Amino acid sequence: MPLVKHGKLVTDAFVTVADDETLPDAPALVSAERLLKEADALFARNQPVGVIWPNSKDVLDLAPFVDRLAVVALVFPKFRDGRAYTQARLLRERLGYKGELRAIGNVLRDQFLLMVRCGFDALDVAKEADAQAVEKELKTYSVFYQPTGDGRPTPLRARLAAARSV
Amino acid sequence: MYVYDEFDRTFLQERVDEFRDQVRRRLSGELNEEEFKPLRLMNGVYLQLHAYMLRIAIPYGTLSADQMRALAHVARRYDRNYGHFTTRQNIQFNWIKLEELPDAMADLARAGLHGLQTSGNCIRNTTTDPWAAATPEEIEDPRLYAEIIRQWSTLHPEFTYLPRKFKIAITAAKHDRAAIRVHDIGLRLHQRDGETGFEVIVGGGLGRTPFVGKTIREFLPRHHLLSYLEAVLRTYNAGGRRDNIYKARIKIQVHEIGTEEFTRRVEEEWAQIKDGALTLDDAAIDAIRAHFKEPDFEALTDEPEVLVAAKADSAFARWFGNSVAPHKVPGHAIVTISLKPVGGPPGDATAEQMDAIADLADRFAYGEIRVAHEQNLTLPHVRQKDLPELWRALDKLGLATPNVGLISDIIACPGLDYCSLANARSIPLAQDLTKRFADHERAADIGRVHLNISGCINACGHHHVGHIGILGVEKKDEEFYQITLGGKANHKARLGELIGPAVPESEVVDVVERILDAYVELRQSPSETFIAAVQRLGIEPFKERAYAAR
Numbered sequence: 001m002p003l004v005k006h007g008k009l010v011t012d013a014f015v016t017v018a019d020d021e022t023l024p025d026a027p028a029l030v031s032a033e034r035l036l037k038e039a040d041a042l043f044a045r046n047q048p049v050g051v052i053w054p055n056s057k058d059v060l061d062l063a064p065f066v067d068r069l070a071v072v073a074l075v076f077p078k079f080r081d082g083r084a085y086t087q088a089r090l091l092r093e094r095l096g097y098k099g100e101l102r103a104i105g106n107v108l109r110d111q112f113l114l115m116v117r118c119g120f121d122a123l124d125v126a127k128e129a130d131a132q133a134v135e136k137e138l139k140t141y142s143v144f145y146q147p148t149g150d151g152r153p154t155p156l157r158a159r160l161a162a163a164r165s166v
Numbered sequence: 167m168y169v170y171d172e173f174d175r176t177f178l179q180e181r182v183d184e185f186r187d188q189v190r191r192r193l194s195g196e197l198n199e200e201e202f203k204p205l206r207l208m209n210g211v212y213l214q215l216h217a218y219m220l221r222i223a224i225p226y227g228t229l230s231a232d233q234m235r236a237l238a239h240v241a242r243r244y245d246r247n248y249g250h251f252t253t254r255q256n257i258q259f260n261w262i263k264l265e266e267l268p269d270a271m272a273d274l275a276r277a278g279l280h281g282l283q284t285s286g287n288c289i290r291n292t293t294t295d296p297w298a299a300a301t302p303e304e305i306e307d308p309r310l311y312a313e314i315i316r317q318w319s320t321l322h323p324e325f326t327y328l329p330r331k332f333k334i335a336i337t338a339a340k341h342d343r344a345a346i347r348v349h350d351i352g353l354r355l356h357q358r359d360g361e362t363g364f365e366v367i368v369g370g371g372l373g374r375t376p377f378v379g380k381t382i383r384e385f386l387p388r389h390h391l392l393s394y395l396e397a398v399l400r401t402y403n404a405g406g407r408r409d410n411i412y413k414a415r416i417k418i419q420v421h422e423i424g425t426e427e428f429t430r431r432v433e434e435e436w437a438q439i440k441d442g443a444l445t446l447d448d449a450a451i452d453a454i455r456a457h458f459k460e461p462d463f464e465a466l467t468d469e470p471e472v473l474v475a476a477k478a479d480s481a482f483a484r485w486f487g488n489s490v491a492p493h494k495v496p497g498h499a500i501v502t503i504s505l506k507p508v509g510g511p512p513g514d515a516t517a518e519q520m521d522a523i524a525d526l527a528d529r530f531a532y533g534e535i536r537v538a539h540e541q542n543l544t545l546p547h548v549r550q551k552d553l554p555e556l557w558r559a560l561d562k563l564g565l566a567t568p569n570v571g572l573i574s575d576i577i578a579c580p581g582l583d584y585c586s587l588a589n590a591r592s593i594p595l596a597q598d599l600t601k602r603f604a605d606h607e608r609a610a611d612i613g614r615v616h617l618n619i620s621g622c623i624n625a626c627g628h629h630h631v632g633h634i635g636i637l638g639v640e641k642k643d644e645e646f647y648q649i650t651l652g653g654k655a656n657h658k659a660r661l662g663e664l665i666g667p668a669v670p671e672s673e674v675v676d677v678v679e680r681i682l683d684a685y686v687e688l689r690q691s692p693s694e695t696f697i698a699a700v701q702r703l704g705i706e707p708f709k710e711r712a713y714a715a716r
Contacts, residue, residue: 080204080287082327086403089324094438110188110205117323129196140184143177145317147443148324155173156317156450 002131005100005122007138009131014050014071029073032057035065043068052104055083059090066097076105085118092119093149112137117150167228167534168313168458170278178275181282185209186268193265208288208326210281211267215586220259220267221284222274226294226312227255227537231524234535236277238520244270249520251505251513253577253628255293255537256284260584282320287328289319289399293335295343296538299460300546302494306362308338308355310454311391314446318392325399329406329414332399340657345539347379347659348372348631350416351398363387368398368428369420370659372625377417378659382429388451392444397436401428461532461547466497468550476554484606485557485568499550503543503560504567504575508604511593512578513541522563530556540577542570572609573617573682574600577628581621581638588621590638590645595619595674602675612682615696631655633697634678635662647674651681651708652700665709677712684711
């Protein structure tokens with residue numbers, strides 16, 4: 001499925017590897033179980049490592065790996081299952097994860113902006129047509145009511161800042 | 167009331183544009199119904215039995231006269247000339263065409279109204295006391311905090327796809343008129359050592375598994391309101407059940423893991439974020455307060471002559487007795503407008519009535535109107551000297567039924583006449599009951615009774631917390647009704663107790679009448695209310711009488 005990163009269509013360099021498969025000589029996306037079991041071996045390779053982290057698993061368990069992971073893929077099994085939004089914010093804002101944060105699964109255009117505001121920078125888009133609409137979708141709103149890790153000012157704060165600068 | 171600024175107006179316009187595009191994609195087939203459903207729901211658009219229904223948010227139940235006129239316009243232009251005020255302090259229209267919805271939304275947005283978050287698995291419109299900023303009982307205007315919550319929760323990127331809908335209610339008065347203990351989160355503003363803060367109650371709710379909420383924090387300093395709410399929502403979003411929609415509410419999570427464990431998780435999360443970007447300082451709270459334009463109250467005195475004289479008229483006196491409440495400013499009063507005429511569907515108002523109420527609000531009430539969860543309207547700031555004239559005007563409009571708080575002031579969901587979930591009708595039953603108890607003398611003698619009707623187990627009519635609760639159920643393709651007694655939604659909230667087998671529709675009114683006759687006989691004195699008598703006696707004596715004639 002088309003991968004959009006920072007609003008642009010990109011080629012996915014990562015290969016998703018099943019648990020019983022040998023690791024290829026390429027950037028690899030592995031399961032959470034495999035990461036936890038084989039972390040040392042995985043990071044000893046000379047290739048970037050990414051993990052697919054299910055939305056039922058505590059994302060804070062990734063704490064020991066955040067500096068070494070190149071990709072964390074969080075899962076939207078249905079777009080209506082919003083657990084990965086919370087995981088994304090915790091990963092970015094609590095654990096300070098700086099690598100690629102990818103939304104995978106049923107990733108649809110009406111959710112793109114919410115995902116980006118929670119810290120996703122890569123969207124594995126479910127529908128081809130939606131991938132073309134990413135740039136437009138991210139501009140749906142120019143104003144935001146609540147602070148998140150994306151650092152956009154809220155009206156309340158903007159107003160207060162304006163009042164202070166007078 | 168709160169005055170929207172450029173920011174809010176920009177946001178609403180962008181929301182309308184987004185919805186217009188979503189409707190376009192649905193009509194062109196780019197979106198299938200499954201994909202469109204959550205998007206339309208988040209804009210308040212349901213697909214009901216006969217048509218699309220639009221539910222419009224009325225933040226914390228506060229409307230300006232002009233906003234009421236915008237609602238009248240939508241009723242007239244896009245619907246069948248009436249709207250239905252609901253227990254969520256909202257209004258809904260039942261007959262709007264999908265193709266016309268974006269235009270209706272655009273018209274509403276011009277008046278600062280929208281359908282945002284009136285449905286869907288997101289944080290819904292925050293509700294509060296319809297007497298806010300008018301009642302002398304409260305310690306502070308709770309709408310300040312409801313507005314702070316509105317801003318924080320509006321299109322919250324993390325909490326727009328929750329396990330289920332999420333409802334927050336807030337009160338600042340001793341008498342809870344917002345039913346905070348039967349909400350996902352209830353907030354009670356109170357003071358401790360001179361500081362203002364909140365009691366935080368979590369996990370209340372009605373529906374098929376009703377619970378009274380549990381207090382997870384006795385006192386939360388007001389500056390931490392949002393970070394604490396975010397911690398609760400995060401705990402729920404990450405850990406709430408999603409395997410079964412009937413078990414996906416936060417009340418089930420609290421029940422299953424226990425209040426103690428739930429509280430521990432929230433406190434642990436909160437400790438991590440409590441001093442972050444969500445902290446409200448005094449400047450932030452004052453900035454919100456400054457956006458609430460308060461009426462420029464006239465300097466008046468209580469009990470003006472014209473009012474005293476009017477009370478000699480028994481019809482006025484009767485209405486005054488149950489529709490008018492004391493106000494914090496001398497010479498003023500709070501007026502409840504009954505939307506429960508004898509024989510009418512509870513909560514309905516025609517476009518003409520809405521326009522007329524808007525005009526009356528401008529003339530007599532500083533242009534402000536509230537929607538109460540009992541499906542009535544409130545004029546929060548009326549000059550006492552204008553009460554007789556207001557009453558005459560309301561009477562002409564059919565809006566002066568003197569039954570507020572009495573047996574015919576019924577809460578009822580739309581039921582099987584409109585709702586695709588319902589098992590039984592609610593409105594005809596409410597209409598029959600108002601006819602049976604149309605005699606005002608008798609209703610006044612029976613005194614304060616809350617009778618709530620739901621057409622199905624989802625409990626939109628709040629039957630669990632009615633002094634008398636009526637729940638429609640289906641048995642062999644026939645409509646039957648279960649009856650509960652002793653429920654309350656106030657600060658001493660409790661759930662009603664089932665008195666016995668369900669009865670067919672034809673018998674419900676008689677059963678209710680026998681229960682009330684039993685009360686009149688058994689009460690210690692006329693000052694013992696129905697609910698007090700039920701609590702003192704238990705349900706047995708009522709149960710016996712209810713089924714006696716069968």
